Amino acid sequence: MENPFFAHSLETSDTSLWQKLCDHLTAVAELADSRGHKFNSSTAAARAGLLHDLGKYTRGFQNRLRGGERVDHSTAGAIEIMNAAGKNVETGVMAQLIAHCIAGHHAGLPNSLGDLDERLKQALEPLDPQWQSEIQQDFPPIAPPHFHWQRNIMPYQFGFLGRMIFSCLVDADFRDTEAFYAKAESRTVDREWPKLPDIVDSLVAQLDAYMDVKRRTAPDTPVNRLRSEIFSHVRAGATAECGAFSLNVPTGGGKTLSSLAFALDHAKRHRLDRVIYAIPFTSIIDQTASIFKEILGDEIVLEHHSSIDEDRLGGREARDKLRLAMEDWAAPIVVTTNVQLFESLHAHRPSRCRRLHNLANSVIILDEAQTIPLPALRPSVAALNELALNYGASIIICTATQPAITAPDFAGGLPLAPNRELAPDPAKLHKELARTKICDGGPLDNTALCAALADHPQALVIVNSRAHALDLYRHLQDSKLDGGIHLTTRQYGAHRKEILRRIRGDLAANKPCRLIATSLVEAGVDIDFPRVWRAEAGLDQIAQAAGRCNREGRHTLEDSIVTIFHAPDHPPPREIRALAQDMARARGKHADLLSPEALRDYFGEVYWRKGAENLDKFEVLKGFKISAGQLDFDYRRIGENFRLIESFMKPNIIPADAVAKDVLKRLEIGKIPPGAAARALQNYIVQIPPRAQTEMLANGHLRFIAPEEFGDQFAVLTKPDLYHDDCGLIWEDAGNTILDNFII
Numbered sequence: 001m002e003n004p005f006f007a008h009s010l011e012t013s014d015t016s017l018w019q020k021l022c023d024h025l026t027a028v029a030e031l032a033d034s035r036g037h038k039f040n041s042s043t044a045a046a047r048a049g050l051l052h053d054l055g056k057y058t059r060g061f062q063n064r065l066r067g068g069e070r071v072d073h074s075t076a077g078a079i080e081i082m083n084a085a086g087k088n089v090e091t092g093v094m095a096q097l098i099a100h101c102i103a104g105h106h107a108g109l110p111n112s113l114g115d116l117d118e119r120l121k122q123a124l125e126p127l128d129p130q131w132q133s134e135i136q137q138d139f140p141p142i143a144p145p146h147f148h149w150q151r152n153i154m155p156y157q158f159g160f161l162g163r164m165i166f167s168c169l170v171d172a173d174f175r176d177t178e179a180f181y182a183k184a185e186s187r188t189v190d191r192e193w194p195k196l197p198d199i200v201d202s203l204v205a206q207l208d209a210y211m212d213v214k215r216r217t218a219p220d221t222p223v224n225r226l227r228s229e230i231f232s233h234v235r236a237g238a239t240a241e242c243g244a245f246s247l248n249v250p251t252g253g254g255k256t257l258s259s260l261a262f263a264l265d266h267a268k269r270h271r272l273d274r275v276i277y278a279i280p281f282t283s284i285i286d287q288t289a290s291i292f293k294e295i296l297g298d299e300i301v302l303e304h305h306s307s308i309d310e311d312r313l314g315g316r317e318a319r320d321k322l323r324l325a326m327e328d329w330a331a332p333i334v335v336t337t338n339v340q341l342f343e344s345l346h347a348h349r350p351s352r353c354r355r356l357h358n359l360a361n362s363v364i365i366l367d368e369a370q371t372i373p374l375p376a377l378r379p380s381v382a383a384l385n386e387l388a389l390n391y392g393a394s395i396i397i398c399t400a401t402q403p404a405i406t407a408p409d410f411a412g413g414l415p416l417a418p419n420r421e422l423a424p425d426p427a428k429l430h431k432e433l434a435r436t437k438i439c440d441g442g443p444l445d446n447t448a449l450c451a452a453l454a455d456h457p458q459a460l461v462i463v464n465s466r467a468h469a470l471d472l473y474r475h476l477q478d479s480k481l482d483g484g485i486h487l488t489t490r491q492y493g494a495h496r497k498e499i500l501r502r503i504r505g506d507l508a509a510n511k512p513c514r515l516i517a518t519s520l521v522e523a524g525v526d527i528d529f530p531r532v533w534r535a536e537a538g539l540d541q542i543a544q545a546a547g548r549c550n551r552e553g554r555h556t557l558e559d560s561i562v563t564i565f566h567a568p569d570h571p572p573p574r575e576i577r578a579l580a581q582d583m584a585r586a587r588g589k590h591a592d593l594l595s596p597e598a599l600r601d602y603f604g605e606v607y608w609r610k611g612a613e614n615l616d617k618f619e620v621l622k623g624f625k626i627s628a629g630q631l632d633f634d635y636r637r638i639g640e641n642f643r644l645i646e647s648f649m650k651p652n653i654i655p656a657d658a659v660a661k662d663v664l665k666r667l668e669i670g671k672i673p674p675g676a677a678a679r680a681l682q683n684y685i686v687q688i689p690p691r692a693q694t695e696m697l698a699n700g701h702l703r704f705i706a707p708e709e710f711g712d713q714f715a716v717l718t719k720p721d722l723y724h725d726d727c728g729l730i731w732e733d734a735g736n737t738i739l740d741n742f743i744i
Contacts, residue, residue: 002130003130004020005020005057006056007020007021007024007053007056008024008065008180009065009066010184018065019180021056021057022134022135024176025053025054025135028049028053028176029047029172030046030049030172031172031175032045032046032048032049032169032172033046035168035172035357036164036168038361038391039144039357040145040146041144043142044097044142044144044165045165047098048102048105048166049169049173050135050136051078051135052105053074053077054073054076054077054080055071055072055074055077056073057128057131058071058073058076058126058127059128061073071125072122074104074105074106074107075124076124076127077103078116078119079124081098082095082096082099082120090143093626093629093631094143096631097158097161097162097165099120100116100162100631101162102169104166104348104635105170105173108348108349108639109162109353109636110348110635111634111636112632112633113632144390147390148390153382155624155625155633156386156620156621160383162635163345163356166353167353167355167356167357170350171328171354171355171357174328174354192330193330193331194299194332195273196267196332196333197272197273199300200264200267200268201268203332204265206295206297207257207261207295207296210294210295211257211261215228221552221553221554222432222553223252224552226432226433230249230254230424231257231258231261233422233423234247234261234423235258235261235265238266239265240419241270242266242272242388243388243394244384244395244397244406244414244416245262245395245421246396246421247396247421247423248399248423248426248596249423250400250429250430250434250547250594251543251544251551252547252551253423255398256288256291256367257291259277259396260295260365262363263277263363263365263396266394272361273361274330274332274333274358274362275332275362276329276334277333277334277335277336278336278338278340278364278365278366279336279368279523280337280338281520285335285336285337286303286494286496286497287525287526289301292335296333300332301331301335302334302335304329304334304336304679328355328358329355329359338371338372339644341364342383342644343643343644345359346379346618346639347639347642348635348639349639352639359387359393360387360392360393361392361393362393362394363393363396364394365396365398366395367398367523368523368544369397369398369399369405371523372405372644374606375614375615375618376616376618376642376643377616379616379618380405381405382412382620382621384414385413385414385415400544400547409603409604411607430594430596435549435551435555435557435560436532436549436550436560436562437558437560437561438542438546438593438594440563441563443565443568444566445567446472446475449472449475449533450475450476452533452563453481456514456530456531457482457512457513458510458512458514458529458531459515459531460515460517460529460533460549461515461516461517461533461534462518462522462535463518463535463570464518464537464572464573464576465570466489467570469516469517470486470727470730471570473486473726476514481514482512482514483512483514484514485513485514485516485726486516487500487515487518487520488517488518488520488728489518489686489687490686490727490729490730491686491727492654492683492684492686493684493685494683494684495728496520500525500527503515504527507527515529519537519544522544522548523544526551527551528550528551528554530549530554530555530559531561531563532562532563533562533565534562534564535565535566535567535570536564536565536572536576537579538576538579538602538606539586540602542562542594543594546562546594549561582605582609583602586601586602589601618638618641619638620642623638648689649687649689649690650687650688650689651686651687651713651715652685652688652716652717653681653715653716654686654723654729655684655716655717655720659680660681663677663681664677664716667706668706674710677714678713693715695731696731701717702716704716717729
């Protein structure tokens with residue numbers, strides 16, 4: 001009688017309760033198959049699942065389950081799939097893709113050269129022949145049928161496919177491991193979300209009811225009537241076939257609700273699996289998530305934007321995987337950030353990649369698409385294009401400043417047919433929604449700005465750095481003007497939410513409200529000031545700032561002025577200065593700076609100045625090469641280097657209320673998984689410069705929770721008086737010498 005081989009052990013010595021290896025491999029293959037089916041890759045995903053733990057068919061690994069030495073169990077399956085492929089070029093390419101996935105299912109997708117090739121040469125303990133009687137040996141790894149291959153980017157497409165197959169594998173592996181331990185420990189794991197096709201009718205009805213109340217209670221103004229027209233027109237486009245769409249509506253035109261209505265109707269029409277709404281900044285994600293939860297219900301919407309690096313929260317063995325329970329974006333509605341979306345799409349680690357297969361067959365709304373940082377623009381657009389082309393996704397490029405990433409204005413941009421614009425006549429909309437005038441204020445230092453604010457009890461000033469915002473706010477305090485408010489990312493998310501509630505209340509009550517803010521207020525924050533001052537920046541940022549002025553059309557055009565100024569004491573960072581110069585070149589050609597034509601010329605100036613190579617700083621598109629059937633893919637290099645926002649800032653937790661304190665207490669005593677703690681604390685984080693964090697740690701003003709287990713991921717403020725109700729975290733008060741020029 002053959003001796004059983006096991007995949008996972010329990011503390012009991014009764015091995016009849018352990019998970020048999022053949023059961024685990026078969027279950028993972030079936031789960032991976034179902035995930036890969038969405039993009040015609042069920043065969044490849046199933047093969048990866050069936051072979052991923054083949055190296056556990058060794059006495060070395062079985063001894064490991066009983067307390068022995070750690071052994072490599074991930075390489076054997078990669079070797080087997082390569083051997084099974086033989087000399088056929090097509091099957092050889094797919095076998096190499098699957099080999100990357102199998103070899104990387106714990107530590108992450110490897111580079112082809114210097115990583116995977118070296119591992120495939122290793123001398124490993126021979127597999128016990130028993131595996132051949134327990135595991136199916138027919139391995140025809142074939143390319144997915146019905147894919148749209150494009151010759152000039154085919155290697156990139158294969159690389160993208162490999163990451164998606166990897167996603168199917170690691171999610172299936174996590175799920176089966178979790179299910180085994182839950183059953184063994186008599187626990188019920190409630191991880192299933194309702195399926196969008198099953199509930200979409202009720203969600204549409206809830207949105208209809210919400211909009212009906214909104215129409216009946218909102219003032220009958222020209223702006224609100226136009227928003228209603230836009231909403232109806234956008235929604236009517238939901239019957240179109242899946243693919244890429246543009247929603248080009250000026251700021252304040254109701255893009256958020258219009259795009260949600262389109263997404264739900266479109267998902268209903270095509271039985272899509274979920275709606276993913278990506279937002280530029282964590283500073284505004286709470287606003288959108290709150291609206292969606294109010295309309296659709298808390299149990300439907302997943303809000304995910306943690307700044308804590310979940311990749312580093314523990315080990316990679318089965319029990320750690322169970323405890324981590326990384327987000328897989330299986331919810332019907334996901335509200336996340338551009339950082340989470342695009343860094344996941346270029347990741348190599350299992351925790352980030354796990355969610356990627358759930359992007360297939362989904363509606364992905366990219367809010368304020370023009371905010372994608374230029375160094376990452378080309379690969380980000382390429383990823384969106386591939387999702388629309390081969391993974392059944394519909395992409396909505398939602399912005400007030402088109403064209404940003406569509407062809408032909410952007411090389412390699414999303415190809416949009418004329419009927420894929422969801423907005424009714426963007427040029428006409430711009431004229432009808434024109435509510436502001438742009439004027440040049442010249443140089444204005446803090447004293448001059450405060451003098452200008454003296455004549456305007458309700459006004460907004462947007463500057464380019466947190467340092468300038470704090471300096472200007474303190475000048476405003478010294479000037480004794482009423483209603484001064486400070487808003488930057490020195491404040492944690494939950495605090496900013498309260499500040500924005502106060503701002504809206506003061507504006508509605510006609511109280512003095514002089515807001516000093518960074519650019520976090522520009523992209524989608526629903527506030528309405530009669531006057532706005534904006535430090536020099538790119539035209540897209542100027543347009544966003546203008547969207548906070550006379551947003552509801554309550555004032556005349558002549559009185560609704562957006563003043564662009566130069567701050568002599570706080571010059572803009574180099575890249576913003578360059579964008580301001582791009583705007584100046586476009587400005588000379590257009591009387592109306594906010595017109596679609598002016599914005600098109602502006603983006604043309606930006607892309608020409610940067611050049612194609614500087615729009616792919618991390619050389620993502622160059623990182624996938626195929627020569628004579630051999631892959632040269634830089635998965636690990638790209639995953640380690642690709643960052644949407646290169647701030648290098650460090651997250652610090654502000655234990656501001658009972659909720660945050662309770663989560664931190666439970667984390668410290670091991671009563672909450674670190675991944676769950678990271679998500680619970682995402683609204684209590686302030687990002688600060690690394691050197692400032694180092695100084696605060698040395699001074700005893702911060703501490704790390706369980707650094708031996710979590711490293712530097714849970715840094716907690718221990719000196720509460722460094723956090724101020726009006727200004728947020730002022731680490732300079734602790735004697736730190738670090739200047740903060742962080743933009744938002």
